[in-house]
Amino acid sequence: MRTKKEEKTKIDLSIPVNIDSYNLSEEDCFGNLWLPSDNDCSLCADNELCGVIYSNKIKKKKAEFEFDNKTIDNTRFNEVNWDLIKKQAINYKKENNPMTFTELFMYVKDVSKCDNDVVIETYIEANLLNHNLCKKDGLILPL
C-alpha cells in the first residue's frame, strides 16, 4: 500500500537533486513505486521528487543494459578522425613502418564504440577510398 506524503519536501527541482542524500526505505513507496498514472501518485505532494529518484533508477538500469549490449544509437563513427588517419598513413609510410589494417581497425573500433567487426570493416573499406587511402597486403597506404 502506498503512503501519501503529507507535506511537500522543500527542495528546488530546477537544480540537480542529490539522490544520495535520501535514505530510502525499500518498504516505502517513495522513490520505489513512482507511477504517475496512479491516483495516489497523482495526489502525492512529493510526486515529482519521487519521479526524480525513480528516474535515476531507470538511468542506472539503462546504463547496465548499455554495459552489456553495445547499441547502434551509442556508436560514435563521427568521432573517427580521417584527417589524422591519413596524416599518419603518410608519415608511417615515410618512416618505412606503414600502418596496418589491424591497427586502423582497432582505432576505429575504440573510437566508434561499435562492437560489430563486419560493420567496422565495411565502414573502413568504404571510407579509405574517399580519403585517398587504400588497403594493400594488410597495410594502409596513401593512393
Added chain:
Amino acid sequence: MKIKIISRDNIYSLLQYCKESGYVSIDYETDDLIKIGIDGKEKIISFSLSFQIGSSYVYVFNGDDNYIIDFLKEIYGNYNIVKIGHNIKYDNHCAHILGIRKFRGQFHDTLTMHHLINCKGNHDLGSLVNIYIPRFKDYKKLVDRTNILELDKDELIAYNAIDSEVTLELYFIFTELLMEDKRLYTLFRNLVSPLNIVLFKMELYGMLIDKEFLDYYITKTEELIKSYENKLRENKTVKAFQLHVNKALLQEEISKLSIKLLSAKNEKTKNELSQRITDLKSNKITIEKPINFNSPKQMSLLLYTSAGFNFPVEDEYKTDSGEVSTGKQVLELLPDKSGFIKNLLIYRQLNKIYSTYLIGIRDKLDKRNYIHGKFNQHGTITGRLSSNDPNMQNIITRTKYSEIEDLIKIVKRSFIAPENYFLVQADYSQAELRLMAEFSQDKNMLSVFQNDGDLHEMTAAKMRNMTIEEFRKLPEDEYKRYRYEAKSANFGLLYKMSINGYKEYAKANYGIDLTLDQATKMVTNFFKTYSAIPKYHELYIAKARKFGYVRTLSGRKVFIENIMDNDNIKRGYAERTAVNAPIQGTAGELTMFALVLLNIILPKEILMVNTVHDSIIFYIPEDYMDYIKYIKNVMENLPLEHYFGKGLKYIKMKVDFEFSKKSWGELEKLENL
C-alpha cells in the same frame, strides 16, 4: 513543477545541469507546422528544456538569441547527453533551422517508443499525457482553443514548459516498459532510435524536381481534364440528366420566388418577383448548374436513378451507411455500354494526378526546387514506414488506362538527378516472398531462392504438373500468360485468401478473369505446391490467439484485434493481419536497418533521399558509383543476429540496382555487380 526562464545569468549553470543529468527533453513551439526547406527562424517562437522531472527551463526567441544557439549547439553536439523529444524529428528540424548542424549521440523519441509499446494506440502527446500523467490532463486544450500566437507570454511559457516536462516523464515511463521486454528495447536502440536521425536527414535533403517540366505538364493535364469533362458532358444520358437537373432547379427557383411573392409587401418587389417568375416559366431566363462529376451525391443520382443511367443496384454496391457507392470498385462492375464509366474513371484519375502529384508537388517545393516528404515510423501497425506531405512512397507509376499512360510516366520523370549525380534505386528483390520461404521453411520455395531461381516460373510449372524444363518449352505467349497468372497466385495467396477473395484479387490487380472453378483449382494447386505455407498461416493465427500479438523477426509486437471475434469478417481480417504482419513488418525492418547501417558506413557525399517499402533511393556523385558494391554488401548481409538476436537462417536477401543520370522515371538496370 518549477518553471524558469533561460537567461544569460543561468545558462552556464543550466548547461552543467544538463551534462550532469545526461538526459534532456526539448520541445519547440512554432507558429504553425514548419515547412522543411522553406520556413526560417521566424516560425520558431520558443523552446523548453527539462533535464530533471519537476522543472522546465523556457526561452522565448526575441532576436538576441546567439548565446542560446551556442548553448543548443553544445547540447546537440554532446554524445553524453541523451536528447529526448516527442516526434523528435520535428524538433531536430527546428534546431536545424536555428543553425544546429551537429546532431550527436542518442535521440530518443517518446512517440516512436510508444508505438513500439502499443502499435494500436494513439501516440499524440495529449492522449499519452491523459493516460500516463493525469495530473497534466487536458493541458493541450489550451492551444486547441486558440492559435499559439494568441497565447499571452505567460501562457505560452507555461504551455511550452509542460511539453518538455511531460515528455521527460513519459520517457522514463516508456523506457521502463520497453526494458521489461529485452527484444523490444534492443529493437528500439538498434533500429527505431538511430533511424530517427536517418529519416531526419532524408527529409532535410529532399528530392530534386524539374519544375519547368512539371509546370508544362500541369498545363497539359488541365487541358486533358477539360477534354474528358467535355466527353462526359457529351454523353446522351448525361445531356438528358443535365436537362432534368436544370428543370428541377427551375422548379425549385420558381417555388422559392412564389413563397417570397406571397410575403412581399412592397409593390415594386412584388412586380419584380412576378416578372422573374414569368421569365423563368417562359424560358426567357434559364438556370443551369453543370453536373459536378467529382460529387459522389450527384454521381449517385446520375448512375442509379431513372433520370440518369438507371444502372441496377446490387446489395454489394451499398456502403455500411446504406448508400450506393460510386467508388471505383463498384463502377468497374457496371455495364458500361456507352463508355461513360471508363471516361469517368479516367477523368477522376486525371484529377487525382493533377491535385496530388502535379500541383501537390509543385506547391510544396522549396526555393531550390526540392520536395521534402515526411517519413513516419508510427504510421503502420507493422512498423513499416509511412510517408506524407507528400507521400513519397506512393508516387504513381501505373494506370489501367492506356489513354493516360504517358502522363503517368511524367510524374516520376519530374524527380530528377542533381547535376553530377546519379539517381540510384536499390531494391530488395521479392522481399516478402523470400521472407515467407524463411518463415514457413517451405522446401519448394526455399529451393527456388537458394538456387537463385524464378519463383513465378516454378509456381506456374508446378501448378500444371510440369517440370521447369517442360514449362520453358511452352510457346512464348503461353509461357508468359501462365507465369503472369502464377505471379498473381504467389502474391495473392501468400497471406491466406479465400477462393472468392483470390478471384477478385486476380481481376483487380492483374486483370485476370478466372471462373470459380479455375480459381479453386489454382488455390488448391498452390497450397499443394507450397504445403508449408498453410502451416505457417495456422501457426501465426494460433500465436495471435494465444498472445494477442505476433512478432516480426526483430521482435516487434504487432497487436491483433478481433482474432477471437465471432464475426467472420472481423476475425478473417484479423487472421490475415496475423499472417501478413510478421512478413511485411520484417521486410520493412530490413530496409530500415539497411538505412541505419548505410548512414554509418557510407561517405557523406552519398545521399539517401527516399525509401519506398523495400527500396532505397540514393543520389550518388558520378565519382562514387563504385560504392554501390558496399551498398549491396550491406543490404544483402545485414548483421541481424548480432543486433537483434535472430537472423535469416535459410535464405539470403538479394538486392537489384537501377540507375539513371536523368530521372526516377528513366531507370535502367545495373547489371554485373
